[in-house]
Amino acid sequence: MSKRCLVPLVFGVASLAAVPGLAQELPPPSLAPAEAGVAKEDDDASKVPLDEIRRYVSVYNAVKQAYVEPVNDQKLMHSAIRGLLFDLDPHSVYLDKSDAENFEEQSRGAYDGIGVELLRQPDGSLRVIAPIDDTPAARAGIKAGDVITAIDGKPFKADEGDSSGPLRGVAGTKVKLTIVREGRNKPFDVTVQRETIRIASVRSRMLEPGYGYMRISAFQADTASDFESQIDKLKAQAGGKLRGLVIDLRSNPGGLLTAAVQIADDLLESGKIVSTRGRIAISDAEFGATPGDRIEGAPLVVLVDAGSASASEVLAGALRDNGRARIVGSRTFGKGSVQTVLPLDNGDSVKLTTARYYTPSGKSIQALGIVPDVVLQPGKEEGERIRSLSEASLPGHLHGDGEDQPGDNAGDVLEGDGPITAALAELKKPPVASTAQPETKR
Numbered sequence: 001m002s003k004r005c006l007v008p009l010v011f012g013v014a015s016l017a018a019v020p021g022l023a024q025e026l027p028p029p030s031l032a033p034a035e036a037g038v039a040k041e042d043d044d045a046s047k048v049p050l051d052e053i054r055r056y057v058s059v060y061n062a063v064k065q066a067y068v069e070p071v072n073d074q075k076l077m078h079s080a081i082r083g084l085l086f087d088l089d090p091h092s093v094y095l096d097k098s099d100a101e102n103f104e105e106q107s108r109g110a111y112d113g114i115g116v117e118l119l120r121q122p123d124g125s126l127r128v129i130a131p132i133d134d135t136p137a138a139r140a141g142i143k144a145g146d147v148i149t150a151i152d153g154k155p156f157k158a159d160e161g162d163s164s165g166p167l168r169g170v171a172g173t174k175v176k177l178t179i180v181r182e183g184r185n186k187p188f189d190v191t192v193q194r195e196t197i198r199i200a201s202v203r204s205r206m207l208e209p210g211y212g213y214m215r216i217s218a219f220q221a222d223t224a225s226d227f228e229s230q231i232d233k234l235k236a237q238a239g240g241k242l243r244g245l246v247i248d249l250r251s252n253p254g255g256l257l258t259a260a261v262q263i264a265d266d267l268l269e270s271g272k273i274v275s276t277r278g279r280i281a282i283s284d285a286e287f288g289a290t291p292g293d294r295i296e297g298a299p300l301v302v303l304v305d306a307g308s309a310s311a312s313e314v315l316a317g318a319l320r321d322n323g324r325a326r327i328v329g330s331r332t333f334g335k336g337s338v339q340t341v342l343p344l345d346n347g348d349s350v351k352l353t354t355a356r357y358y359t360p361s362g363k364s365i366q367a368l369g370i371v372p373d374v375v376l377q378p379g380k381e382e383g384e385r386i387r388s389l390s391e392a393s394l395p396g397h398l399h400g401d402g403e404d405q406p407g408d409n410a411g412d413v414l415e416g417d418g419p420i421t422a423a424l425a426e427l428k429k430p431p432v433a434s435t436a437q438p439e440t441k442r
Contacts, residue, residue: 089353090119090394091339097347102168113168115197116142117253122395124156125149126164130251130307132199133217140192144251144307144413149187150178171196202226204234207424210243219255219311224262231294244299244427250414254310261287264318266294271322271360274314276338278355300325301427303419306411309333316370317359327372328423331411334391336366337398367392367400374426379418
């Protein structure tokens, strides 16, 4: 029987469609501040600023009356609502009803599109956090760090909201992407055929007798149960007990926090897993492990890179802080914030950043990421080197506690089988005390 955390899993089944990260469902925003546990000063600050409302109405009327072309009320109001969220941080966004439905659909792991996790930038362009394994985007050669500047020849506008919408469409249809890639002098076009994306988020195999490998490409509703099934399969292949396990989280953009928490619980006997803290009490939560390690204390190595974000960082941080795993690879993305999906009466939704999450040691990795115990560099055979992919590089990102520390806060995207070989070598080493500085291997 699988374990379940004793702490209530308050996070819902929403998953980020256009950006990587964690999502939680809260009551509708009509919740009164006092009922939500907001401090008195926050209650005072939440009062409607009448002078600002009057100023907004004056501008609204001026546009309606004097703009060179007629503008309907719906368009103006949509622009105003998006403007409320636009300057907050890169992960807060307004979702129209259709976008909200696509958002929910992707959390179930089946949708029509190209299979890529994206982040909208201030100019409207889309930065690729990671192509999802075995999808049209991955097969077309789209890479983490690519920036999509136009779809079917149409460039983006800064204020158009969820600009990833045109990537979705009927399976079998094609879409042309204009891409800017670091190391390439000019933008180039890639044509991708949409498919019905059914993501197998967990795959496994034996690397050597007794040593297993688990690839987790995203955290979805069924990821934890699939992980448990694959663990049982590996143990059977190993004769009943594993000698060690490599968990590969490279270019895993995150997803459901509950899935990451459950997998951490499957590998821990005790200890904290993650906590979240925000301005209102309902945003505060703590997740802890229950007794029972499904691989019975066998050594663990977690493989990460610059495309490992959000829920991936939660899992890696939980296993390392509890002394359960050694982290190998490159500095992770550094997304340490939680997004809340607030449904509105008209079917639209607001995805709002409401909390930060903290590893068991109490550290926030926002805009810093997780620095591996053993740092790997991209191999020469990987060709173009993709660097500077991090939360800290995003305009308007939430400031992180450690982002001003000396050092390079951007990691590398690590591709190919070389990092797996390096992770297996670390797995076979006897346990050692942590060092002050990470090792570096090429």
